[in-house]
Amino acid sequence: MDRKQSSIRLMVVLWCALWMMSRTKLAYGQSANNVRATYHLYNPQNIGWNLITASAYCATWDANKPLSWRQKYGWTAFCGPVGPRGRDSCGKCLRVTNTATGTQATVRIVDQCANGGLDLDVNVFRQLDTNGLGNQQGHLTVNYVFVNCGD
Numbered sequence: 001m002d003r004k005q006s007s008i009r010l011m012v013v014l015w016c017a018l019w020m021m022s023r024t025k026l027a028y029g030q031s032a033n034n035v036r037a038t039y040h041l042y043n044p045q046n047i048g049w050n051l052i053t054a055s056a057y058c059a060t061w062d063a064n065k066p067l068s069w070r071q072k073y074g075w076t077a078f079c080g081p082v083g084p085r086g087r088d089s090c091g092k093c094l095r096v097t098n099t100a101t102g103t104q105a106t107v108r109i110v111d112q113c114a115n116g117g118l119d120l121d122v123n124v125f126r127q128l129d130t131n132g133l134g135n136q137q138g139h140l141t142v143n144y145v146f147v148n149c150g151d
Helices: 003-024 067-071 122-128 133-137
Strands: 031-040 074-078 093-098 104-112 118-121 140-147
Touching: 031 122, 074 093, 074 122, 093 118, 093 122, 104 118, 104 122, 118 122, 118 140, 122 133, 122 140, 133 140
Parallel strands: 031 118, 074 104
Antiparallel strands: 031 140, 074 118, 093 104, 093 140
16 A cells, blocks of 8 residues: 555544544543532432432433433533533533542533533532532532543
8 A cells, every 4th residue: 555545544534533523422531620610409319319300401311321320420510611511411421620629529410500610419519528618618619521431
């Protein structure tokens, strides 16, 4: 195979890879820093991890997912500055880091919000707020990155 054919083949492979990524709406690796994270009283453990009972935006698409899927990670609403919005964000996972302490948690997007950041389930908020300042201020400052949920 000559050099020109190799270049054409490489271009075709790259185009196909980009097309496949656009079709699956991958968000992995997208990230944002210094994002405001508040808390929401989802308390999924008290409502049987039921997205409909929680009135979560993503319930339309994810309410019938297996219980193990709904329980795997803490919940969050997402309206951050970087990443997919609306239906395209549903079910995706974020690794969230409290910038003040370095404490991390992985969360699943189950809802949307309007605060320009994250609205974490109160249990996740408490898990990240190891120094208590988030509770005092009413919010945390976090970094997030989209990660593979592993399911």
